[in-house]
Amino acid sequence: MQPIEDQRSNAYEDQRSTVYKVDPAHPESSTLPTLRTEELLLNMGPQHPSTHGVLKVILELEGERIVKATPVMGFLHRGVEKLAEDGTYHQFIPHTDRLDYVCAMYNNFAYCRAVEKLMNITVPERAEYLRTIVAEVQRIIGHQFWLGTQALDIGAMTVFFYAFRDREILLDWFDELCGARLTTSWYRIGGVERDLTPSLTEKLRRFLDYFPPKIDEYVVFLEKNRIWLARTKGVAVISAEDAVSFGLSGPTLRGSGVDYDLRKSEAYAAYPRCEFSVPVGKNGDTYDRYWIRVQEMRESVKIITQCLDQMPAEGSIMADVPSVTLPPKDRVFTNLDSMIQQFKLFSQGFDAPRGEIYCGTEAHKGELGFYIVSAGGGKPYRLKIRAPSFIHMGAFDHMSRGYMIADAVTIFGTYDIVMGECDR
Amino acid sequence: MSVSVLAKQLLDAVMFREIWNAMKVTFTHMFHRPITFQYPREERTIPDTHRGALALLRYDDGAERCVGCDLCEVACPSHCIKVVSTEDESLPLRRYASEFYIDITKCVFCGYCVEACPVNALAMTKMYEYSTHDKRTLLFDKKRLYEIGERFIEDAKKYLYAHNQEKNDQMFHDYRYFFPQSVLKPTQPLPPKHLT
Amino acid sequence: MALKPATNPDVEAATIELSLDGRIVTAKDGVSLYDVIASTGNIVPAMCYHYTFDPFGSCGVCLVMVEGKKAPVRSCTAKATAGMVVRTEGDDLFQARKKAVEKHLSVHPLDCPVCDADGHCELQDMAFQHQVTTLANAKQKLIPEDTRSLVLDFNMNRCIACGECINVCKDVLMIDALQFMKKDGFTQVVAKGDVALSCEFCGDCLAVCPVGAITNKYSKYLYKPWQLKKTTTTCNYCGDGCQMYIETKDNEVVRVTSPLSWKNKWGDRAETAKGHGGICVRGRFGFQYIDSKARLRQPLVRRDGNLVETPWLETIHTVVERLAAIKAQHGPEAIGGLITARCSNEELYLFQKFMRAAIGTNQLDSSARYGHLNFVHAVQHALGIGRMMNDWEDITKAKTILLVGTNITETNPLTAVRVKEAIRVYKSQVIVVDSAQTNIATLASHPMLVAPGTEGLFIQGLVKSVLEQDLVDEEATSKHPQAFTALKQAASRVPLDVIAAHTGVPVEQIHQAAAIFAEAPRAIILCGEGIVRRTGGYRHVLNLVDLAWITGKLGRPGCGVNTITEEPNEQGAADMGALPECFPGQARFDDAGAREKFEKAWGAALPAAGSGASLMEMLKRCRSGHIKALYVIGENPLATLPSSVGVRAALENLELLICQDPFLTETAQLAHIVLPACTYAEKDGTFTNLEGKVLRIRQTMDPIGESLPDWHIMTAIANGLGYELPYESAQDIQNEIMKLLPGYYNLGQPRKISPKPESYLANGYAAEVRNRYRSDLKRKPASGGTARRSFTLLMGQVLYHSGKLSTQASGLIKILPNTGRLHMNARDLEQMGLGEGARVRVTSPKGSLELGVQADLTVLPGSCFFPEHFNEPQVKDLMPVEVDADTGVPYFKLAEVTIEKL
Structure with a gap:
């Protein structure tokens, strides 16, 4: 058996021969202009600032046009799925922080939801609202980050500064909420780690007032800017059918006009109790996706405001399932049953039922799913992460063919890929 | 599309109006206070919840809180803690951690060890400046961790309070881990209130 | 309470039917309801239940609903009866069980x-x-x-207060060292009589304790x-081959645990016939030597009279150079080798291959020579098989067990547990023939205390008694009438009353014992160190075979002649051919077919058939200068053999002494080159236990220091000598053995072997048997003086030690340190006016020694005992040495001495 590496390069050779190779016996049968006898291979990445991590793409160029693009992945592979099998379900939460490291909260959320589905736990109402609020804050952060970096990649530097300035406010808010700006680990199986304090609520409300005008500011820079339009309109177009077949999700899918959002269709957490619309594009190009993301930021603000208003003032933030959730610390100090619970949960974990579940959650990039196979006991037998970045990279070749080499950067960006999640 | 709209669009295009609009925003920012911190001259205010360097704590009377139960070791997702527990020779039949290591280069600052600790002997502080030329000094041993605990005791207390590990009431103030199995001697104190 | 399955293998219990959660289940009558539920795979939680003993019913968690009863009942103490309708699940039961758990928790301290x-606690699990x-x-x-x-x-x-510790101690181990006692208002577990615990310290109570009430110091x-x-x-202390778990933390052994634990509490009592999963004090508490500070960490080479630490490469070069030089100058016959039976099968095999093929000499021996080979050669000679005939299950289910000359509870504690189970559960009669008041003798139905050294004579008495009482099995003897006549003639030479007078057992008792043995449908003979390590061991084993033959016990299922081994792999040493007489597979060394087979397999010319030498012969050749180099692996002849043998002179006469050992032993101190070897915990391999089971040993930790597994060192030396051995792991050697001895690796279930005495009885038996029945006792009766009396000095094993190895285990030394005192009967001490610790002078023909005395209940009047594990003072030097003419086994465990008060 040949090593995998070789097989891939062989396949690559085949491609080349089918596309370009001129049969020497019958040179006249070739339809290609006689001048061009060789295609240009370009290694883009892994050390390239616009590849959002360490992604390498082998571009086959016909002049400046991309004929074929082969993403080479795994430079950031850390075996996260295998790590999950090593520790308890609870211990895996900090590992999820490092998947999509710019939006850790959503990863926590998706993972906890999957385990809750496995354990059949209902989360208390207040915790559901808290989760929704923080998830939407994270969505705003994610879109700000995307907007800033995408604009920067294309050449518009100013938006980057303003988006990051506002993102900073929210990161500081996270720091105050859970103690870390990026590696949050705030969600817990059955609830959340810490409640909102009055100061946090107040800061968030202030931000909600402050933020919508800022969105308009970002838009001023881009929406009518002719360079932006030239670089995004009609770039990376994918039809609705193709988008569905490639398994795209999130803004990348909705940009092609498919109205599919798990927040609506699965109606998890507090989303069914909030009114919001899901922006859907028409052309399936980068500009539409940009527009959707901007609109989503506005919708997120709406959702957060509604949640803050509707949220019950008092209430538990953790489900009360003694076999899964941790006991309160003051009981651990004085009561044997809680101390036993504490020791059992940390040293052996909870006893998950045998079976397998899949649970997808609408992260700002798309559908982030966790597939867990449990063989009983405190550790997952197998855990598979359906990372949207990875799925989206599958469509890269399809979406980049025929575009200019400079558009490759736009196309990476249009998926909002983060290699931490992609390579896992 | 009416002629006026077309004319406006043409004018906008010729005048580069969208650039002017954007420049307007940029120029207004010249009059905003910069948000940049001049670190290290300026420092950020760090919230109480902040998960910084780990510290080992003592009770107010100076006794070590840690009883060497090794639960932090098993709770740690990155396996960066190592506890060596043994019997305290001077206080017979008491377990304590004779050695305690946290490999801070491996630590992911998730705070699980603090959550796990059944006696609240561990806490996180706001300390984050411990860069060094020698990587070996980043293996925090028991002495170093207690030093951090003494220096940042206020941070640690605030952290425990902020993360619901401790409440600011009498019970937590009086709390001591009581070794129920020690040999009763005339000098042995009676069990504390919360155990009777 | 007999709620366990009817355990008598001869009587089948009636089958009943009952309904469990709506399913009809069949069960044996008279069984605990809990067992019936557990047998369906439905686990009802329980804390005080363990399958190895009868249900106790103290925890109150195993509640089930039985139709007709208002309240839930404890299923463990309830008897399953026909037509019962039982419900094991339901919220009411869950709540009732929860209440029971809460009751235990409510008085439990907060000390997780x-x-x-913690983390291995049933109370935690239940809560x-x-x-x-x-x-x-x-x-x-x-x-x-x-x-x-x-x-x-x-x-x-x-x-x-689940009582598991007390029950396992009383029911399974029959030691009964623990009890409940109401103290300070609580029911507590204390040692019998509320004193410091003094028992066999097997630690099974620790293993079954579901909480942390009993902890390991x-x-x-x-x-x-x-x-x-x-x-x-696999444990490497005795030949029982117990499976155990070594638990390590950062390359340090923290504890040793047994398969017996509260965690595996579900099973059928009948399963314990193969072993209850416990281990003994040596296995559980004697692990400290593995990572002891005294371990050798670097090769040592003697330079200017001192052993100097030297790198491996240089050391191996030195070894190879000097061995090659000696071989070139004096021929392969100038090199000899000794190996301990604590090495794995692979290493024993490799050792003999190394000596025979790489060096080209047949001067090799293993520590099985000290006794076990007597048994192996005897049964090989008489019955054509090379190991004991029965396994633990046969022992457990025997009707009669004849234990000759073995303090089995001390030497092989887990085989002893099988005998105990036979006594308690299967109600078998046990005849114990020994010269000490042993533990097993107090449990046995027919203890026979014989004078020291007359165990062999007692066997003759049994044979004679069988003949005299006409308990002979006609079917077995009629096939070989000539042999039978010869035996009758031979046996007639010693009158029974002389035997009775010598052994000190009345004739009636001998008759009784013979009758019990002969009439039992399943009778097992187990002989131990009192037979195989004392004068005439080979002969006495053959006499035991005679006894089995004439009573028709040969070849009958559940019957047979067996022995117990001291070291873990003595059987393996015999099977792997680490002795000059045999090839691997116990093929004779002079057998032409076997020689051809192994010459071909090893690709080397083998040494001449008659050139081999066993241990004593080798020492002699060392002294005479024929042997110039000796390669000693794990053996310590200097500390084992009495000084009268002249081991020191022999070793000092050598040009090259290579010692390969985990420790710097007395022999190693004389060596020119000392190679640090691993213990069993640091290497892979297999042991063959006394039953013939091949059991795996697994590497638990990295080697200490620079020590290496023995096979690795031997492979390196052989390669250096130009004999290429391609082994990269113990598995490679195993593969080779598998090819040469198909079926030897039996996955823990040895093939049943059947004895074939026909050719032995038909050819030459008559001539041979004539010399076997004789009384060669020259013993003087004990004189009655007070200040100076003659005694029989015995040396033997004690429970807490095994060979010299265990003296490196601080845990065992703490339990039984070397007191340096002679164990004597209290009455003798009193008569001689000696108090505890008084000094006496012991004189034997070989020398004289001053040492203290201590009273020992097990020692008979007129004899005294010193543990063979200790050399301080050098009591072994008082022993006269006699070498068996047939097997070359040195006998030095018994001496006639006079003791005078100082």
């Missing part, structure tokens, strides 16, 4: 953080499983910890279960 059992969350503050018992015992701490604050507070790496391996 400091408890050793967690039943989701107890509303418990009030626990009441504190505040019972001081009982730390009086040497190895165990009793923390009764944590005790849930040697690992207290050092670990939590989740930190430990657990490796299944």
Whole structure:
């Protein structure tokens, strides 16, 4: 058996021969202009600032046009799925922080939801609202980050500064909420780690007032800017059918006009109790996706405001399932049953039922799913992460063919890929 | 599309109006206070919840809180803690951690060890400046961790309070881990209130 | 309470039917309801239940609903009856069980953080499983910890009074060292009589304790279960081959645990016939030598009279150069080798291959020479088989067990547990023939105390008695009438009353014992060190075969002649051919077919058939200068053999002495080159236990220091000598053995062997048997003086030690340190006016020694005992040495001495 590496390069050779190779016996049968006898291979990445991590793409160029693009992945592979099998379900939460490291909260959320589905736990109402609020804050952060970096990649530097300035406010808010700006680990199986304090609520409300005008500011820079339009309109177009077949999700899918959002269709957490619309594009190009993301930021603000208003003032933030959730610390100090619970949960974990579940959650990039196979006991037998970045990279070749080499950067960006999640 | 709209669009295009609009925003920012911190001259205010360097704590009377139960070791997702527990020779039949290591280069600052600790002997502080030329000094041993605990005791207390590990009431103030199995001697104190 | 399955293998219990959760289940009549439920795979939680003993019913968790009863009943103590309708699940039962768990929790201290059992605690599991969350503050018992015992701490604050420790001690081990006692208002487990625990310290109570009430002193507070790496391996102290778990933390052995534990409590009592999973004091508490400070960490080479630490490469070069030089100059016959039977099968095989093929000499021997080979050669000669005939299951289910010359509870404690189970569960009659008041003798139905050294004579008495009482099995003897006549003639030479006078057992008792043995449908003979390590061992084993033959026990299922081995792999040493007489597979060395087979397999010319030498012969050749170089692996002849043999002179006469050992032994101190070897915990391989089971040993930790496995060192030397050995792991050697001896690796289930005495009885038996029946006793009766009396000095094994190895284990030394005192009967001490610790002078023909005395209940009047494990003072030097003419086994465990008071 040949090593995998070789097989891939062989396949690559085949491609080349089918596309370009001129049969020497019958040179006249070739339809290609006689001048061009060789295609240009370009290694883009892994050390390239616009590849959002360490992604390498082998571009086959016909002049400046991309004929074929082969993403080479795994430079950031850390075996996260295998790590999950090593520790308890609870211990895996900090590992999820490092998947999509710019939006850790959503990863926590998706993972906890999957385990809750496995354990059949209902989360208390207040915790559901808290989760929704923080998830939407994270969505705003994610879109700000995307907007800033995408604009920067294309050449518009100013938006980057303003988006990051506002993102900073929210990161500081996270720091105050859970103690870390990026590696949050705030969600817990059955609830959340810490409640909102009055100061946090107040800061968030202030931000909600402050933020919508800022969105308009970002838009001023881009929406009518002719360079932006030239670089995004009609770039990376994918039809609705193709988008569905490639398994795209999130803004990348909705940009092609498919109205599919798990927040609506699965109606998890507090989303069914909030009114919001899901922006859907028409052309399936980068500009539409940009527009959707901007609109989503506005919708997120709406959702957060509604949640803050509707949220019950008092209430538990953790489900009360003694076999899964941790006991309160003051009981651990004085009561044997809680101390036993504490020791059992940390040293052996909870006893998950045998079976397998899949649970997808609408992260700002798309559908982030966790597939867990449990063989009983405190550790997952197998855990598979359906990372949207990875799925989206599958469509890269399809979406980049025929575009200019400079558009490759736009196309990476249009998926909002983060290699931490992609390579896992 | 009416002629006026077309004319406006043409004018906008010729005048580069969208650039002017954007420049307007940029120029207004010249009059905003910069948000940049001049670190290290300026420092950020760090919230109480902040998960910084780990510290080992003592009770107010100076006794070590840690009883060497090794639960932090098993709770740690990155396996960066190592506890060596043994019997305290001077206080017979008491377990304590004779050695305690946290490999801070491996630590992911998730705070699980603090959550796990059944006696609240561990806490996180706001300390984050411990860069060094020698990587070996980043293996925090028991002495170093207690030093951090003494220096940042206020941070640690605030952290425990902020993360619901401790409440600011009498019970937590009086709390001591009581070794129920020690040999009763005339000098042995009676069990504390919360155990009777 | 006989709620366990009817255990008599001869009587089948009636089958009944009952309904379990709506399913009809069949069960044996008279069985505990709990067992019936457990047999369907439905686990009802229980804390005081363990399958090895009768249900006790103290925890109150195993509640089930039985139709017709208003309240839930404890299923363990309820008897399953026909037509019962039982429900095992339901919310009411869950709540009732939860209440029972809460009851235990409510008086349990809040000490999970400091408890050793945390993480391996049934109370934790139960509390967690039943989701107890509303418990009030626990009441504190505040019972001081009982730390009086040497190895165990009793923390009764944590005790849930399940009684598992007491039950396992009483029912399974029949030691009965623990009891409940009401003390300070609480029911507590204490040692019998509330004194410091003094028992066999097997630690099975520790294993079955579901909470942390009984803790191990040697690992207290050092670990939590989740930190430990657990490796299944085989114990290397005795030949029982117990499976056990070595648990390590950072390359340090923290503790040793047994398969017996509260965790595997479900099973059928009948399964214990293959072993109850426990281990003994040596296995459980004698692990410290593995990572001891005294371990050799670097090769040592003698330079200017001193042993100097030298790198491996240089050392191996030196070894190879000097061995090659000696071989070139004096021929291969100038090199000899000794290996210990504590090495794995692979190493024993490799050793003999190394000596025979790489060096080209047949001067090699193993420590099986000290006794076990007597048995192997005897049964090989008489019956054509090379190991004992029965396994543990046969022993457990025997009707009669004849134990000759073995203090089995001390030498092989787990085989002894099989005998105990036979006594208790299967009601077998046990005849114990020994010269000490042993533990097993107190449990046995027919203890026969014989004068020291007359065990062999007693066997003759049994044979004679069988003949005289006409208990002969006609079917077996009629096939070989000539042999039978010869035996009758031979046996007639010693009158029974002479035997009775010598052994000190009345004729009636001999008759009784013979009758019990002969009439039993399943009778097992087990002989031990009192036979195989004392004068005439080979002869006596053959006499035992005679006894089995004429009573028709040969070849009948569940009957046979067996022995017990001291070292873990003595059987393997015989099977692997680490002796000059045999090839691997016990093929004779002079057998032409075998020679051809192995010459071909090893690709080397083998040494001449008659050129071999066993241990004593080799020492002689060393002294005479024929042997110039000796390669000693793990053996320590200097500390084992009496000085009269002249071991020191022999070793000092050598040009090259290579010692390969984990420790710097007395022999190694004389060596020119010392190679650090690994212990069994640091290498892979297999042991063959006394039953013939091949059991795996697994590497549990990295080698200490620079020590290497023995096979690795031997391979390196052989390669250096130009004999290429391609082994890269023990598995490679194993593969080679598998090819040469198909079926030897039997996956823990040895093939049943059947004895074939036909050719032995038909050819030459008559001539041979004539010399076997004789009384060669020259013993003077004990004189009655007070200040100076003659005694029989015995040396033997004790429970807490095994060979010299265990003296490196601090845990065992703590339990039984070398007191340097002679064990004597209290009456003798009194008559001689000696107090505890008084000094006496012991004189034997070989020398004289001053040492203290101590009273020992097990020692008979007129004899005295000293453990063979200790050399301080050098009691072994008082022993006369006699070498068996047939097997070359040196006998030096018995001496006639005079003791005078100082």
